[in-house]
Amino acid sequence: MPPAAGGRYYRAAMGIIEGTLTPLGGLLDRWDKDRERMISKASRAMDQAAFNHFAEYVIEAKTPRDSCGASELCASNTNASPMDALRLIGIQQIEPR
Secondary structure, eight states: OOHHHHHHHHHHHHHHHHTSOOBHHHHHHHHHHHHHHHSOHHHHHHHHHHHHHHHHHHHHHHSOGGGTTTOSSOHHHHTOOHHHHHHHSBGGGSOOO
8 A cells, every 4th residue: 555545544544433534435335325226327327427527526626736746635646536535535524615
């Protein structure tokens, strides 16, 4: 595990333990499971596309353009997709607007 990923994992784990961080991954999984029973596959695909756009927006908003190489949230730095990075972000870390 690269040092940046290890640090992010440690902070996320400690935040969950302390009750100060609720990662979006579990919430997204629960929401997707509920939606799976209610809507068509085409609608689920549109939901996934919307979440992918949202993930790109959140990651771009949280990472300064000039320091993406050092940022923990930079998708290219962690070899992860924006959606994978979004799943690790705590809901408390997202600006309401």
